[in-house]
């Protein structure tokens with residue numbers, strides 16, 4: 001069979017198994033007659049074209065159209081009736097695919113520059129394009145000056161998600177200052193009821209789903225902190241308030257693959273068209289682009305679903321698993337881990353950790369992780385960061401004996417590190433006080449008693465890489481929890497020229513990726529978790545190099561359902577780690593039984609963070625059962641299709657989440673009670689996504705009798721239309737049902 005045909009068949013099989021019916025393969029077509037580019041993949045399509053004046057103009061973004069449908073570049077807004085007047089010259093109301101700031105643009109530009117002679121007028125027009133497989137590149141050039149921008153579009157055939165980025169090239173002989181550069185800008189035609197969704201929060205409360213109408217006021221989603229941030233995630237979704245529901249209606253979404261300062265802006269222009277731009281945050285940004293140099297942006301992944309927020313989430317999950325996570329489309333399933341941070345904090349030592357490891361092994365833990373406190377003079381958060389050698393008092397014989405013990409118990413060994421940071425009270429800082437970000441002669445603001453190493457410097461980058469490489473070479477470690485507990489202040493780089501100092505924002509993140517990539521290359525078996533005081537560094541940039549993320553430091557099982565609900569709008573449960581911990585919870589004071597805590601933590605990658613020294617026999621028995629059962633469902637949880645049947649907001653009595661395996665042979669329902677009132681009648685829960693013609697038998701997760709009225713076996717169609725009624729006795733109780741063919 002010819003190679004191309006074989007590839008097409010393989011892709012078709014992938015699309016069908018991904019549960020995306022009626023999809024066609026990715027296609028990038030250019031019609032020289034209409035001068036329109038049509039990018040299609042999965043069930044969506046994104047079109048733009050070249051107008052008579054050579055501007056690149058948006059045409060269409062939505063569900064796939066008939067390929068023969070005639071498309072045209074939208075006409076320029078009419079001057080009659082006279083709605084536009086002289087205040088809006090046609091250049092300011094002509095939506096462009098990627099505008100330079102110049103020629104009358106008053107909306108967010110793709111790129112804003114300044115030449116040394118003070119000229120700040122950049123007018124970009126089409127020059128050429130290339131189509132290569134699933135990728136289209138377009139070169140835009142200024143109308144007179146030697147500055148060009150390459151736009152890149154890569155279409156994922158299965159989900160239709162398009163990776164967009166831009167690269168500016170200085171083809172002249174003098175430097176050009178870039179003040180702002182987006183990866184992509186998009187336009188949606190006027191509709192009266194667009195609604196923006198985004199994820200915002202803070203430490204202990206990341207990923208809160210916010211929704212607001214899209215209007216003329218520009219909404220800025222951003223991080224100015226040098227890192228992704230606990231405050232906002234680099235993600236947006238726009239739906240139609242009148243039409244879109246959880247499982248139906250249009251949703252346009254996008255997410256930036258960048259772990260430094262980022263910005264996404266959304267707002268309607270004077271004609272009500274919605275303009276979206278995303279890329280490097282222009283706040284404190286400046287890049288002196290020397291003659292012959294180029295500057296590349298991160299990738300903005302954009303997509304469209306007809307199947308509501310649920311459909312949009314599932315597309316993103318599928319895409320991240322197939323295209324972003326390490327593992328070439330087949331990321332390893334998350335092992336069950338144990339971490340004693342909440343139980344012991346910094347009080348780790350060989351005997352204490354060994355005792356916990358024995359108990360963890362008994363309940364079926366697969367990876368034992370030692371958190372903060374094992375190195376240098378680290379007895380609390382005042383000292384030691386930067387000195388990545390085992391504490392002599394806590395580990396007199398190094399880490400070797402503990403690691404062998406953990407391995408003998410049949411578990412992998414993992415270790416906590418925070419490589420980008422330094423305590424002033426450390427040998428590293430005493431030797432290299434100049435290695436931290438700072439403005440010469442100015443105060444260095446400490447947060448959690450630590451400063452940030454200036455990773456933009458290559459000597460600092462190489463030092464960190466060596467320290468971690470040594471650690472992994474001398475010890476048999478399978479996993480690093482890479483923490484990052486503060487954001488930028490005084491982002492100075494005194495060794496650089498004034499013009500180049502602000503490169504720090506980009507170079508820092510690039511070097512972070514460099515270290516992660518290099519460690520993966522040198523130690524391919526080592527897995528890494530991205531942690532940043534909880535979920536402060538979760539984005540598709542870092543997810544390329546890390547196998548899992550720490551979702552939040554808030555381990556309260558109910559709060560966590562809300563955090564996980566927001567998280568899964570944008571990110572796959574395949575990376576979303578959660579631990580059971582002790583009650584009352586340290587953050588909320590709330591208590592819940594251990595089964596509820598397990599059912600909450602099992603909805604992503606499962607971890608245990610309890611003080612096992614305090615557990616009763618019954619706790620050990622519950623944990624052993626739940627962990628054993630988790631291993632039978634984790635593939636479905638981590639790589640299946642997620643349905644949010646009832647979201648865990650506190651106005652509803654229950655939270656119901658369903659995960660269905662890709663082959664539909666298994667489904668897992670989590671039913672959790674949170675705000676029950678005696679007058680509430682709990683409705684039957686219908687289970688979508690099953691195969692109506694197969695028969696499914698059901699069991700209770702972790703064992704136990706089926707609730708009355710739930711049949712032991714029934715056809716998929718029964719579960720889908722009749723559903724199950726699951727009575728529970730009180731708040732913060734839950735039940736999990738596993739359906740199997």
Ligand code: DGJ
Nearest residue numbers: 341371372531533534553
């Ligand atoms: C913040 C992390 O989010 C916690 O899980 C823990 O690792 C601490 N840092 C350790 O300092």
